[in-house]
Amino acid sequence: MFWHLFKYRLKSLLRNRSTLFWTMVFPLVLATLFHFAFGHLTSEAEKFQVIKTAVVDDPQHKTDYNLREILKTAAAPGPDQFLDLTVVSESEALALLERDLVAGVIYAGELPKLTVKKRGLEQSILKAFLDDYIQTGQTARRLVVTGRVGQHLDFGRRLEFTDQIYFSRARPDTNTAFFHALIAMACLYSSFWGLRNTLHLQADQSVLGIRRQVAPTQKAAVVLSDMLAALLISFGEILVLLAYLKFILRFNLGTEIGLILLLSLAGSFSGVAVGSFIGTVVSGGENLKISIMIIVNMIASVLAGLTWAQVKELVRSKIPLLAYLNPAALIADSLYALFVYDTYNRFFLNIGILCLISLVLSFISFLFLRRERYASIYSLF
DSSP: EEEHHHHHHHHHHHTHHHIIIIIIIIIHHHHHHHHHHHHHHHOOOOOOOOEEEEEOSHHOOOOOOOHHHHHHHHHHTTTTEEEEEEEOOOHHHHHHHTTTTTSEEEEESSEEEEOOOOSSSSHHHHHHHHHHHHHHHHHHHHHHHSSSSOOOOSOOOOOOOOOOOOSSSSSHHHHHHHHHHHHHHHTTTTTHHHHHHHTTTTTOOOOOHHHHHHHHSSSSHHHHHHHHHHHHHHHHHHHHHHHHIISSSOOOOOOOOOHHHHHOOOOHHHHHHHHHHHHHHSOOOOHHHHHHHHHHHHHHHTTTTSSTTHHHHHHHHHHHHHHHHOHHHHHHHHHHHHHHHHSSHHHHHHHHHHHHHHHHHHHHHHHHHHHHOOSSGGGGO
């Protein structure tokens, strides 16, 4: 009997095209928009453009061997190049600066000077470069004068004492958080299926609900088969979304695919539970329940970082309880944890809380459905 109920409930849900659109097609459309809107922002920003700079060719420049060598190294073609030098007279250099053909003009001397026309990122980089050169030169002279080192110093070679490592092959950035929130939103949109189930179990909400109320079947079996059918459809839709992100949009999901699938299943369950809870607890018609569910889903998704990536951490630091009660935030944070942490403690903690919330909401929904009584089914026709 159970599998018979499950099979026909599955067929019934799949016939609902409007719900299929909002739970499967809409997240795919939104993912495409995200991809074209800012999917390449980080990679484009990382393509550093060399800074066009003029150097005044005067007697001080000709005699300042150290500055000329440093500038030559900074302008040498290769992955570390960040300067594009033009060595000209002072008048020509100032003319280039006036026409915005260079970011700044460098004057050689005991303390090199920088002349700029405006403030900006390139000008700040040039200033930092010269400040570092001056500070390094002063340090070298002080060490030589005090006799702590010889005159042959190699200040061009900088030692690195830190190493950046990643626990996943996917390197997280600001844009990654938007796609994590999108996956979380898609999981929450499983609530449409949970709500549809409750509407088809309540005699005062639909004709199908009337027929199912008078059917000689155990309510527990009906509720469980409905929830399992909704969960199967929801999980399948999340798989489609993940496949679309990975193979079509080339979004790097990382290496923990198995754990992402586990999270997707738990997230789908939470979405179905939220829909069932709203459908049973909220009094009113179908339109009111759908409106409340959409509002809840969107608020939860926004707080998970769908529109502003930093809001998730802001909520977590200011109102931690809200972060732990928000299914979308738990899903997005679980995906983030797979990228950042070398242990799975935070990931499984989030999944545990997510499953606990889902079980509590499902249990409350079942109690409400079980206690529903109607004075006369026929009066509902």
